[in-house]
Amino acid sequence: MRLLEYESKEILSAKGIPVPKGLVISSLDGASFPLPAFIKAQIPIGGRQKAGGVVMARDKKEAEAKVTHMLFSTVQGYYVNKVLIEERLDVAQEFYVGITYDTVAKQPIAIFSAEGGVDIEALAQESPEKVQKRHFSVRTGLPEYKAREMISFSGIGGKTLTGLSNIFSRLATIFLENDAFIAEINPLALTKEGKRVALDCHLEIDDDALYRNLAIAEKGREPGRIQGGRSSSDFEKRAAEIDNLDQKGVAGRLIEFDGNLGLIIGGGGASLTAFDAVQRHGGRPANYCEIGGNPSVLKTKELTKHILSKPGVEKIAVIMNVVSNTRVDLISRGVIKGILESGKDPSETIAVFRVPGAWEAEGFKILSKYGVECCERTTSIDEAARLGVEKLKWGEKRG
Amino acid sequence: MAILADQDTRIIVQGITGREAVSFTKDMITYGSKVVAGVTPGKGGQSVHGVPVYDTVYQAVKDHGAEASVISVPPAMIKGAALEALSHGIRLLVLVAERVPRKDTVDVLEVARAQGAVVIGPNTLGMISPHNVKIGMAGGPVENVRRAYMPGPVAVASRSGGMTTEIANLLTSHGIGQSTCISVGGDPIVGSNFLDLVPLFEKDPDTKAIVLFCEPGGVIEERLSEMVLSDGIRTPIVAFVAGRFVDRMPGVRFGHAATIVEGKKGTTAGKIEHFRRAGIHVAEGLDDIVSIVKGLL
Numbered sequence: 121m122r123l124l125e126y127e128s129k130e131i132l133s134a135k136g137i138p139v140p141k142g143l144v145i146s147s148l149d150g151a152s153f154p155l156p157a158f159i160k161a162q163i164p165i166g167g168r169q170k171a172g173g174v175v176m177a178r179d180k181k182e183a184e185a186k187v188t189h190m191l192f193s194t195v196q197g198y199y200v201n202k203v204l205i206e207e208r209l210d211v212a213q214e215f216y217v218g219i220t221y222d223t224v225a226k227q228p229i230a231i232f233s234a235e236g237g238v239d240i241e242a243l244a245q246e247s248p249e250k251v252q253k254r255h256f257s258v259r260t261g262l263p264e265y266k267a268r269e270m271i272s273f274s275g276i277g278g279k280t281l282t283g284l285s286n287i288f289s290r291l292a293t294i295f296l297e298n299d300a301f302i303a304e305i306n307p308l309a310l311t312k313e314g315k316r317v318a319l320d321c322h323l324e325i326d327d328d329a330l331y332r333n334l335a336i337a338e339k340g341r342e343p344g345r346i347q348g349g350r351s352s353s354d355f356e357k358r359a360a361e362i363d364n365l366d367q368k369g370v371a372g373r374l375i376e377f378d379g380n381l382g383l384i385i386g387g388g389g390a391s392l393t394a395f396d397a398v399q400r401h402g403g404r405p406a407n408y409c410e411i412g413g414n415p416s417v418l419k420t421k422e423l424t425k426h427i428l429s430k431p432g433v434e435k436i437a438v439i440m441n442v443v444s445n446t447r448v449d450l451i452s453r454g455v456i457k458g459i460l461e462s463g464k465d466p467s468e469t470i471a472v473f474r475v476p477g478a479w480e481a482e483g484f485k486i487l488s489k490y491g492v493e494c495c496e497r498t499t500s501i502d503e504a505a506r507l508g509v510e511k512l513k514w515g516e517k518r519g
Numbered sequence: 520m521a522i523l524a525d526q527d528t529r530i531i532v533q534g535i536t537g538r539e540a541v542s543f544t545k546d547m548i549t550y551g552s553k554v555v556a557g558v559t560p561g562k563g564g565q566s567v568h569g570v571p572v573y574d575t576v577y578q579a580v581k582d583h584g585a586e587a588s589v590i591s592v593p594p595a596m597i598k599g600a601a602l603e604a605l606s607h608g609i610r611l612l613v614l615v616a617e618r619v620p621r622k623d624t625v626d627v628l629e630v631a632r633a634q635g636a637v638v639i640g641p642n643t644l645g646m647i648s649p650h651n652v653k654i655g656m657a658g659g660p661v662e663n664v665r666r667a668y669m670p671g672p673v674a675v676a677s678r679s680g681g682m683t684t685e686i687a688n689l690l691t692s693h694g695i696g697q698s699t700c701i702s703v704g705g706d707p708i709v710g711s712n713f714l715d716l717v718p719l720f721e722k723d724p725d726t727k728a729i730v731l732f733c734e735p736g737g738v739i740e741e742r743l744s745e746m747v748l749s750d751g752i753r754t755p756i757v758a759f760v761a762g763r764f765v766d767r768m769p770g771v772r773f774g775h776a777a778t779i780v781e782g783k784k785g786t787t788a789g790k791i792e793h794f795r796r797a798g799i800h801v802a803e804g805l806d807d808i809v810s811i812v813k814g815l816l
Contacts, residue, residue, distance in 0.1 A: 226628045258626050329620035388774025389679020392762035441685035444659020498692050502804040
């Protein structure tokens with residue numbers, strides 16, 4: 121879960137990291153402005169400045185006009201329902217401090233650069249000498265001496281060195297205490313008055329740890345909250361509802377595409393494989409989805425009906441890896457029921473059925489009763505995709 | 520032969536009295552794995568399929584000399600259970616749970632590294648050395664495992680649990696056996712990724728080729744390519760990279776937590792390019808694994 125800038129800054133502030141004076145508003149009523157001010161759209165994405173999501177205002181009139189313009193508009197595809205208004209500081213220098221996980225070293229990594237306000241990954245590529253990186257232990261956090269070493273290597277001394285390293289170490293504590301997987305202050309400014317202030321902050325919290333970060337989880341549940349990532353289509357939302365019908369297995373995680381071959385595919389890795397294979401053999405998928413973990417007949421049935429309800433989808437391909445936990449007979453029953461309830465003929469509608477594994481004899485029996493040919497485990501996922509695409513094309517020619 | 524474990528490895532199951540664990544414990548025993556004890560705090564004295572249940576790992580190690588543990592407890596309890604196992608010298612841990620907080624995984628791995636213990640997972644189905652040992656849920660019921668897996672010279676490591684069995688099945692149906700097959704787990708950080716396993720396969724005299732199932736996301740495949748070039752890995756590697764369509768959908772997470780393209784990082788195109796540069800064979804279709812492997816053996 122990506123926190124909005126003002127939410128991240130609340131967390132920084134509570135840990136004693138200075139942030140600019142400011143206020144968050146959803147309307148102009150009674151708002152007073154520190155002037156001159158920055159007006160910043162609160163949306164869960166980087167690169168706001170270039171997209172017009174961060175603007176400056178010199179006086180009250182200009183500020184009001186710019187807030188009015190930004191509030192309830194769309195920036196980078198996100199609807200803006202909150203703006204942060206902040207004092208403008210006189211900045212002498214900008215730094216970058218960040219913490220994330222290094223998935224290769226399997227440890228947190230602290231990153232520092234004396235060139236702030238930049239894309240740190242691009243800078244690390246072009247001028248690696250300008251970026252300091254150190255691993256540290258989740259058990260001890262980032263000791264201040266380690267932070268000092270990194271900053272001192274960048275040629276910074278005096279009060280700036282001690283002040284920055286203190287903030288850096290605190291940021292690591294915030295990272296660990298809140299189960300973040302990204303904690304970034306970029307830029308961290310040194311003002312002309314010699315103060316260190318976090319001008320922008322990016323925190324992303326591990327969704328799998330929200331159960332123990334209740335205050336943050338609560339924010340995520342606020343109605344109207346803007347979620348990060350891609351927004352779902354209505355077709356995808358309905359599939360998610362189907363997946364929530366009961367707790368048995370997964371039959372959903374659907375992503376809509378504009379093709380004509382419905383896909384009932386799973387589990388995770390096999391879905392990726394089957395989708396690629398369908399495209400490689402010239403097919404046009406109507407959707408991606410994932411089934412697995414032995415979903416109920418109900419969910420498989422409803423998902424089948426849902427996919428078949430999509431305009432232009434006459435045929436479905438049912439493809440899974442050799443299953444061990446999921447039962448072939450239950451998948452077969454769900455798919456057949458879904459087709460029948462859609463008023464269609466299973467033998468015409470199923471372009472290919474390739475789900476070998478646990479309870480396959482029982483499953484194949486159900487399918488053959490409806491005249492559906494099924495593939496044995498010797499027919500690979502690749503071959504099954506080819507057969508499905510061929511059958512669809514043959515049907516189109518004939519039709 | 521196998522890496523990491525064999526039929527003599529003394530295995531315990533932590534959380535053995537859970538529904539899923541009861542079921543896979545039976546499959547493990549039937550396959551011939553040596554399950555010596557189970558641990559569920561508060562249920563000491565019971566037994567599961569004839570396996571004695573203890574309250575603590577301490578007792579299971581003391582009475583049975585346990586060496587490996589399959590940990591089948593809810594995600595929030597993984598860290599505690601794994602640290603308990605590590606504190607009693609367990610040298611191989613298989614962490615089954617999905618959705619383990621990343622910080623907990625990293626914490627467990629830090630301790631494991633200090634002790635030289637190997638961790639598989641989290642979010643893994645476990646591992647199988649055909650006709651030798653099965654640790655965890657991989658392959659499911661024994662009759663399924665026997666049909667899909669057979670012993671032989673090809674190692675399999677997969678970011679997808681289901682595809683571990685699928686690839687074994689593909690090889691088996693073409694008469695090619697496997698040495699050790701490992702579901703590495705679908706999380707961004709796992710105890711044993713390709714970088715950890717390939718050197719072990721390289722040292723295994725019975726592994727003549729390695730098949731990898733890769734997905735979009737992360738940088739492990741890219742780093743593996745660098746490792747193959749710099750460390751001179753001689754065992755030939757065949758890689759299949761699934762999810763090519765995901766390259767055009769950055770920011771969308773597919774299935775596994777790790778399967779996400781971030782900006783330009785973690786694309787399948789990038790992984791394939793790195794593989795080719797390092798001389799790693801890339802299978803265009805899943806089936807192509809067979810002909811490539813045949814040419815290498």
